[in-house]
Amino acid sequence: MPPETSALDTQRHGAALRWGFRLFLGIQLIPFIVLFTLRYELDGYYVAPTVNQWLGVAENILMLASLVTVWQGLTAIRENDRETMQRRLKWTSALGALYLALLIYDWSQRVVPVGTRFGGMFYTTIGVSAFYTAAGLFVLVATVVRTGRVVTDAQNHWDVEAAAWYWVFQGAIAVLMNLYLHWI
Amino acid sequence: MAHQVLASPSMKVRVMPPMLRGFLWAGIAFLLTNSLVASIRPDVGHPFVNEVSITIGWVAALTGWLLGVGAYEGVVLPLFGVTPRIGQATDWRRYFAFATDHKVVGIQYLASSAAAFILAGSIAMAMRIELASPTIYFFHYSDQYLAAVGVHGTIMMFAVATVALVGGMGNYMVPLMIGAKNTVFPRLSGLGHWLIPAGVLTVAMSPLLGYWTTGWRGYEPLGSQDPSGIIFYYLGVAAMALSSTIVSLNMVTTIVFNRAPGLTWPRLPMYVWGVLTVSILNLIWLPEIQMTFILELLDRLVPLNLFNAAGQPLAELELFWLFGHPEVYIIVVPGFALWNEIIPVMAQKSLFGRSWAVIGLIFVMMLSGMVWAHHMFTNMRNSEILPFAFFTEMISIPTGFGYMAAIGTLWQSRYRLTTPGLLVLMSMFNFLLGGISGVYLADPPVNLQVHDTMFIVAHFHYTIIGGMIFTWIAATYYWLPKISGRLYSEFWGKFLSIWIFIAFNTAFSTMFLVGLEGMNRWVPAYPPYLHPLNLVISLAAWALGTGFVLHAVHIVWAWRKGPPAPDNPWNGRTLEWLTSSPPPPNNFAEVPIIDESFYVYGDAVKPAARNWDRLKPS
Numbered sequence: 050m051p052p053e054t055s056a057l058d059t060q061r062h063g064a065a066l067r068w069g070f071r072l073f074l075g076i077q078l079i080p081f082i083v084l085f086t087l088r089y090e091l092d093g094y095y096v097a098p099t100v101n102q103w104l105g106v107a108e109n110i111l112m113l114a115s116l117v118t119v120w121q122g123l124t125a126i127r128e129n130d131r132e133t134m135q136r137r138l139k140w141t142s143a144l145g146a147l148y149l150a151l152l153i154y155d156w157s158q159r160v161v162p163v164g165t166r167f168g169g170m171f172y173t174t175i176g177v178s179a180f181y182t183a184a185g186l187f188v189l190v191a192t193v194v195r196t197g198r199v200v201t202d203a204q205n206h207w208d209v210e211a212a213a214w215y216w217v218f219q220g221a222i223a224v225l226m227n228l229y230l231h232w233i
Numbered sequence: 234m235a236h237q238v239l240a241s242p243s244m245k246v247r248v249m250p251p252m253l254r255g256f257l258w259a260g261i262a263f264l265l266t267n268s269l270v271a272s273i274r275p276d277v278g279h280p281f282v283n284e285v286s287i288t289i290g291w292v293a294a295l296t297g298w299l300l301g302v303g304a305y306e307g308v309v310l311p312l313f314g315v316t317p318r319i320g321q322a323t324d325w326r327r328y329f330a331f332a333t334d335h336k337v338v339g340i341q342y343l344a345s346s347a348a349a350f351i352l353a354g355s356i357a358m359a360m361r362i363e364l365a366s367p368t369i370y371f372f373h374y375s376d377q378y379l380a381a382v383g384v385h386g387t388i389m390m391f392a393v394a395t396v397a398l399v400g401g402m403g404n405y406m407v408p409l410m411i412g413a414k415n416t417v418f419p420r421l422s423g424l425g426h427w428l429i430p431a432g433v434l435t436v437a438m439s440p441l442l443g444y445w446t447t448g449w450r451g452y453e454p455l456g457s458q459d460p461s462g463i464i465f466y467y468l469g470v471a472a473m474a475l476s477s478t479i480v481s482l483n484m485v486t487t488i489v490f491n492r493a494p495g496l497t498w499p500r501l502p503m504y505v506w507g508v509l510t511v512s513i514l515n516l517i518w519l520p521e522i523q524m525t526f527i528l529e530l531l532d533r534l535v536p537l538n539l540f541n542a543a544g545q546p547l548a549e550l551e552l553f554w555l556f557g558h559p560e561v562y563i564i565v566v567p568g569f570a571l572w573n574e575i576i577p578v579m580a581q582k583s584l585f586g587r588s589w590a591v592i593g594l595i596f597v598m599m600l601s602g603m604v605w606a607h608h609m610f611t612n613m614r615n616s617e618i619l620p621f622a623f624f625t626e627m628i629s630i631p632t633g634f635g636y637m638a639a640i641g642t643l644w645q646s647r648y649r650l651t652t653p654g655l656l657v658l659m660s661m662f663n664f665l666l667g668g669i670s671g672v673y674l675a676d677p678p679v680n681l682q683v684h685d686t687m688f689i690v691a692h693f694h695y696t697i698i699g700g701m702i703f704t705w706i707a708a709t710y711y712w713l714p715k716i717s718g719r720l721y722s723e724f725w726g727k728f729l730s731i732w733i734f735i736a737f738n739t740a741f742s743t744m745f746l747v748g749l750e751g752m753n754r755w756v757p758a759y760p761p762y763l764h765p766l767n768l769v770i771s772l773a774a775w776a777l778g779t780g781f782v783l784h785a786v787h788i789v790w791a792w793r794k795g796p797p798a799p800d801n802p803w804n805g806r807t808l809e810w811l812t813s814s815p816p817p818p819n820n821f822a823e824v825p826i827i828d829e830s831f832y833v834y835g836d837a838v839k840p841a842a843r844n845w846d847r848l849k850p851s
Contacts, residue, residue: 061490065417069486076478076516080524083552087528087539090548166544169537173528191312198314 063207070211074218077181081222084177085229088170094233097167099160105231108151109224115144116220119189123213126196129203135193138209141216142189145182148223152179171230178226181219188212248319251330255301255427262297263290284461285534287442291468295431302427303331308420331427333419334818338426339405340716342480343709345429346401347785349392350702352437356385358778365771367761376444378757380462384436386449387466390560391473392433394697397705398567399515400426400480403508406712407484409809409816410502412493412825412842417486418479425479428472435469448755450557451526453540453549457533467530474519481512481519493808495827495843502807502831503584506591507570510598514563517602522556525549547612554605562601564697565664566594568704569635572657575711576642577832578805579654584832585641586634593634600628610680618677625675632668636661651803652726656707659734663699667692670745685755688748691741698737706730706784713791714798718814721791729787733780740773800849806831806841811848822850 122137152175161168192212195201201209249257267290271281300309306317308331321327327337328344360381363371372378408416416422439445443460451470456463488509492501501509529549532539540549577584584590606613606621639661648654670692674680683689714720747766752759759767801810808831812821825842842848 062417065486065490068490069417069482072486072516073482076482076520079517079520080527083521083524083528087545087548087552090545091539163535164538164543166538169532169535169539169544172535173531173537173539176531177524177527195312195314 066207067210070214074214077218078222080177081174081226084170084174088174088229091166091170095167096230096232097161097165097171100171100231101155101158101160102231104151104155105227108148108155109227111144111148111151112220112223112227115141115148116217118144119213119216119220123206123209126201126206126209127203131196131201134201134206134209135196138189138193138196138212142186142193145186145189145216149179149182149186174226174230178219178223182223185212185216185219188215250326251302255298258297258301259294260297263294266290266293284464287461288464288468288530288534291435291465295428295472298431299424299427304424304427307331307333308424311420331423333415333423335404335408335416335419335422336716336816338419338422339401339403341426342396342404342429343401345426345433346393346397349388349429349433350397351782351785352433353385353388353393354778354781356381356388358775360385361771361774363757364759364767367759367764367767369757372757374444375757376446376460377440379446379448379755380440380444382755383445383448383466384439387436387470388433389697390449390564391436391470391477392429394564394701395477395515395560396429396473396480398571398701398708399484399508399511400429400477402504402705402708402712403484403512403567404480405716406809407505407508408487408491409715409812409820410505410807411488411491411496412808412821412827413487413491414819414821415491416483417490418483421479422483425476425483428476428479432469432471432473432476435465435472439463439465439469450553451529451549452553453529453532454542454546456529456549457536457541464530464533467526470526471523474523477515478519478523481515484508484512485516493825493827493842496825497827499588500827500830500841502574503570503587503590504567504574506594507567507574510570510594511563511566514559514566514598514601518556518559518563521552525552525556550609550612551606554608555602557608558605559601561693561696562597565700566597568660568664568701569597569632570594571704571708572639572661573635573642574807575653575657575707576639576648577834578711578803579649579651579657580642580646581649581804581834582642582646583834584638585644586638587830587832589634590638593631593638596631596634597628600624600631604628607675607680610677611684615677622675622677622680626672629668629672636665649803650727651710652721652723652730653707653711655727656703656710656730659730660700660703660707663695663703663734663737666742667695667697667699670695683748685753686748687744687752687754690754691744691748694741694744698741702781703733703737706733709788711803712809713788713795714802715809715814715816717792717795718798719791719793719795720798720802721787721795725787729780729784733777733784736773736777736780740770740777743770743773806834808842808848811840811842811845813849817850821848823847 118137119141122134122141125133125137156172161171163169163172189212192208195208267282267286270286270289271283274283274285306319310317321332322330328341332338332341359371360378363369363378369375372381404422439462442465443462445459445463445466447456447459447463451463451466488505528539531537538544540546573584573590603624604621606617607625610618674683674692710721710726743766747763747770750763750766752763798814800814808825811825823844825848826844827841828843829839829841831841
């Protein structure tokens with residue numbers, strides 16, 4: 050196979066991976082549309098007055114900060130700076146873990162009874178979002194380990210890109226769901 | 234038990250057979266996790282197993298199973314940047330382990346679907362043994378019968394009807410038909426298959442936890458009041474739906490990006506259009522039903538009050554049928570596409586109204602999301618019923634486009650009545666009856682009258698067995714020479730096809746009558762005046778089941794012992810016929826370049842691929 054055809058194949062394969070991954074993220078919105086619809090059917094826009102709204106804000110600040118660091122990591126590898134990328138991904142993992150810890154604390158307060166209509170949707174929606182966050186943490190840790198072992202540079206960093214896109218996706222969902230269930 | 238797998242040219246590593254390792258790791262993971270959770274949260278009277286521990290234990294077991302069958306070396310180690318010490322088997326053992334070749338994955342899906350079909354079909358035979366008598370005599374309790382109905386329906390829908398023509402035939406044929414070497418996500422695809430056996434076993438074992446009674450629908454609040462068996466229904470469906478989601482993601486991306494040069498959208502093979510449209514439906518509706526079942530599971534385990542009287546039971550029905558009716562089209566759309574794939578080849582005549590056949594597939598896909606509430610007319614106001622009745626009748630129009638293309642192609646053709654050609658015509662006849670009875674059911678007065686009777690059961694079996702299973706068998710005979718390099722016996726193929734056609738129509742046309750006579754679904758006993766008709770159905774159903782098994786025996790025989798097949802026995806024009814049978818690892822010796830349509834026949838027509846004579850490996 051001529052070298053230029055091979056390069057074209059690689060480029061097209063990369064585009065297919067990116068497109069397919071975005072399609073995957075797109076369909077992952079559907080479970081949240083189900084949750085959103087069911088909550089509207091059960092509660093409308095009611096938010097229980099006992100919910101700790103400022104804890105929700107603190108959770109969102111942590112998540113937003115992690116979105117900044119993960120994007121810095123992706124930008125760094127695009128500029129061929131592997132060490133900065135790894136450092137930023139480690140920061141993202143730490144912020145993500147802190148976010149989950151705060152969420153668990155939020156839950157442990159039991160400010161809303163589980164069996165109520167709002168309570169059911171509160172714990173379920175945030176729980177599903179937290180599952181996506183936990184999966185994202187696993188992917189981030191795997192990416193940090195992986196990029197220490199395989200060639201990762203400005204040309205070869207699909208793994209970092211996928212981890213970053215996933216983290217941004219779950220982060221946006223988490224921020225919206227926290228706002229939706231703590232404030233709106 | 235160990236066998237040798239080639240790791241590198243210079244070394245061989247002894248490993249445990251992957252499926253055995255999967256079972257072992259699943260068992261260990263289940264025991265450890267279940268014990269840990271049960272010790273933290275012991276329920277009164279059940280210190281070792283409770284609903285929470287078995288759910289979390291199942292998740293651990295599924296993880297152990299996937300890792301054991303090969304995801305550990307194929308997915309996890311590469312994810313962490315580690316090169317595994319062992320590679321994939323290259324002999325027959327590759328069908329029993331994690332694989333990345335789309336053809337191996339396709340055969341794995343086909344085999345799993347066929348095994349699931351025989352399992353769920355055997356349960357149907359048991360149901361017909363019960364219904365051969367007006368009183369309960371075969372099952373011990375009515376709940377046992379209802380659990381059998383549920384296991385039968387769930388496995389048939391999620392492991393057979395949704396899987397065989399997309400995960401099975403789709404994985405094998407689509408890359409070949411578009412001139413690709415492989416799919417875009419081969420590892421994900423290889424992982425996805427192994428969710429099917431896990432899901433089937435989970436649902437099959439569900440009665441061990443208690444006889445659940447909701448059928449494949451999981452209706453609430455009935456589900457939350459059922460014995461614990463329903464937990465394995467939710468979990469099994471979650472695994473199987475995830476598998477089909479993975480297949481669909483892989484298929485859509487592969488079709489969009491891996492088409493050969495010159496294979497434009499208007500030239501795309503009909504079957505590929507079918508897989509594309511059905512994959513889009515899968516990607517929309519399978520995540521929806523998965524989330525719904527997770528909510529139902531949490532409703533039960535926590536417990537929450539989402540779908541009981543304190544919440545909204547009707548919301549569960551709506552969420553289920555939002556998926557449930559598109560599911561019907563998820564099942565038959567690849568069948569519609571296959572009719573128009575096989576008929577022009579058997580007729581050696583250009584496909585009539587090809588664009589309309591494609592438009593039909595797309596409009597069926599779009600309208601299928603707008604008809605779901607016709608399953609709930611008994612729960613709705615008249616003003617809500619009418620739009621759904623309208624759209625349900627409307628969907629017969631794009632369905633008719635597929636028929637129009639097929640009949641227009643058959644018109645004045647010299648159709649070769651081979652086994653696949655015969656089965657396609659049978660499928661069209663069967664689906665016509667299922668479809669027309671569907672239009673009839675879309676009318677609210679009829680719908681309300683026959684709701685929950687055996688008339689409905691006959692209707693959907695005409696669409697699913699008639700439309701999809703017959704076409705699946707047709708496609709298997711059509712592509713058997715390509716997949717195996719061998720021919721089947723035309724005599725036995727036709728004889729068995731006529732057998733199942735007669736048995737099927739006897740069983741299910743009589744089922745229409747018994748429904749109109751007033752026989753309800755979901756009952757293992759019935760008034761004596763319905764006995765003669767039920768006996769006819771049971772006898773015909775057993776004949777049908779025997780016919781399916783004999784088809785399977787014939788296909789397996791042909792696969793192993795049939796006479797060698799030429800590369801292109803039907804004189805087909807699509808790309809899969811331009812390579813060797815069975816195809817080599819990368820499918821083609823060079824990338825095909827497409828210049829012509831696949832569906833134009835005539836004396837002056839050139840091969841569809843410019844380099845057709847260089848595609849077959851020497």
